[in-house]
Amino acid sequence: MSRFFRIVFCLLVLVAVHAGALSLQRSVGTEGQGFDADTIRCAIVIDRKEATRRSVGFNYELLGAFGEENGSFMRILQPQPSPDCWRQLAGDSLSIVVFNATDSLPGTWGDSVLFSVPVKGDIVWTVNRSNTRLLNAVNFWYARFQDDAFYREMTRRYFRSYNTDYLRTMLGKGPVQGLSPYDDMVRRHAARVGIDWRLLSAIIFHESQYNMDALSSMSAKGLMQVRDVTADHYGVPTDDLFDPDTNIKVGTMLFDDLLRDFRREGLDSAEVVKFALASYNSGGGALAKRRAETAEMGLDPNRWDDVAVAYRQYSNTTPAYIEAILETYQLYQQIID
Numbered sequence: 001m002s003r004f005f006r007i008v009f010c011l012l013v014l015v016a017v018h019a020g021a022l023s024l025q026r027s028v029g030t031e032g033q034g035f036d037a038d039t040i041r042c043a044i045v046i047d048r049k050e051a052t053r054r055s056v057g058f059n060y061e062l063l064g065a066f067g068e069e070n071g072s073f074m075r076i077l078q079p080q081p082s083p084d085c086w087r088q089l090a091g092d093s094l095s096i097v098v099f100n101a102t103d104s105l106p107g108t109w110g111d112s113v114l115f116s117v118p119v120k121g122d123i124v125w126t127v128n129r130s131n132t133r134l135l136n137a138v139n140f141w142y143a144r145f146q147d148d149a150f151y152r153e154m155t156r157r158y159f160r161s162y163n164t165d166y167l168r169t170m171l172g173k174g175p176v177q178g179l180s181p182y183d184d185m186v187r188r189h190a191a192r193v194g195i196d197w198r199l200l201s202a203i204i205f206h207e208s209q210y211n212m213d214a215l216s217s218m219s220a221k222g223l224m225q226v227r228d229v230t231a232d233h234y235g236v237p238t239d240d241l242f243d244p245d246t247n248i249k250v251g252t253m254l255f256d257d258l259l260r261d262f263r264r265e266g267l268d269s270a271e272v273v274k275f276a277l278a279s280y281n282s283g284g285g286a287l288a289k290r291r292a293e294t295a296e297m298g299l300d301p302n303r304w305d306d307v308a309v310a311y312r313q314y315s316n317t318t319p320a321y322i323e324a325i326l327e328t329y330q331l332y333q334q335i336i337d
Contacts, residue, residue, distance in 0.1 A: 040067060040134075042096040043077045043085040044213070046123060047103055055123050057181055057212045057244065058158040059098045062119065065150070066141055078213060078242035089113060089128055096134070097126040117142060120155070157181040162210055164328055167335055176335045180210040182223065185245050193256040198332035199273070200252060202325045203280070207251075212244045224251025255280055267302055274304035274322055282311075282318045 042063055046052050060076060067074035077085075077094075086109040088094040099105075101115060101122045116125040116138045127135045145151050158181045161167075170176050179201045180186070186204065190197035207225040208214035220227050221241040228238040234253055240246040258276035267275065279287045290310040291301035299306035308319040 038071075038073055039075050040072045040095045041075045041077065041093065042098065043088075043094055044098040045085055046098060046100050052100060052121075052123075053209075053211050053213075054158045054181075055100075055120065057210075058120060058154065059123060060212060060244070061154060061158075061181075063096070063098070065145065066138065069141060069145075070137065076243075077239075083107065086113070089126065092128055092131075095127065095131070096138075099124055099126050154181075162205070164205070164331060167331060170335055171331075175337060179332060179336060180204065182210065182212075182244055182248065185248050189248050189252040193252060195252065195256060195259070196329075198336065199325075199329050200248075200255070202328040202332055203251075203255065203277070204248070205328055206321065206325050212247070213242060222247035222251075224248060224255075226250050226254070230254055258284075265302070271302065271304055274326075275307075277322045277325055278304070278307070278311075278318050281321045286318075 044056055044059055044063075046055050046059070056078075060078070063074045063076055066072075083106055085094060085097050086106060089097050090109060090112040097113075098119075099115075101118065101124045105113070112129055113126045114129050114132070114135050116127070116135060118124055119142060125138055127138070157178065160177075162180050167176060167179075179198070182204070183197075183201070186200050187197045190200045204210060204223045208223045210223065212223055214223070214225065215221055216225055218227070223244055224247060226241055226247055228241070231238045231241055231250055234250050236246060236250050241250070255276060258279045259272055261279075262272040262275045275287070278290075282290075287307075290307055293310040293313075294301040294307045297310065299309060301307060304322070308322075311318050
């Protein structure tokens, strides 16, 4: 009988520990830990080296999964200048900074922060040294989440190869598992406006190589390289352009509007796509000038191959862009439905 009571006692202790851990997770940030219980402000400052680019999107989604389980909204600032983010973390205006532990902390912030357990490789989530409640919640959650099927699916999506050379090796071997980690988003936004999602994926590949944190020299942001002026046009806050879903939504709306414009001109479907891609790449003003120059040369301004002649007087960038996207689109059509 005593053995029976000992077993029951141990089970009760385990239940109490588990309940306490869950309570800890739910109460993160409710006792002066530097952030509101409903919002956890984060920054991702992973060095954008090629070897770690996939980790940006992976950790972005991982932060969202942590917030969802804990009933918190993850306000993820992306990208965030490193000196500012460490200062904000030390001052409690940021709660989590995602960081590559092999890099050096700037300045003297090392004494102000604590690291989580490694999150896929050398990436860690960094918190204010006083915020042990959040750190414990992150470590406890991640230890369990690694065994979740969704975590394994996430890992496959972000860290498999999406290089077109690799995908060509899959020709004739049946459909591939996916084109990018963002297939679900692309499919959803493409279906909303009636665009082939594989064409949209080809645009994303050549605009950003599926890197959600891409930033061009002209300050075009994210997967489809959307500019602030475009976000303003569609009433989207520019701060949200590094959110993959928002970025793809805005880029899709722009491309759909361009397709509509050229359909209204009465161009055939193949020409519509090429002219829409040209406008997306070089801008409507530049395209209008090249079409006018095409007409002055006695060529057809409604035929892309003729307009490309005018473009090549200045640069081959836009014609090469269109050729590359259409080639990738053709590949995507062959390997996935």
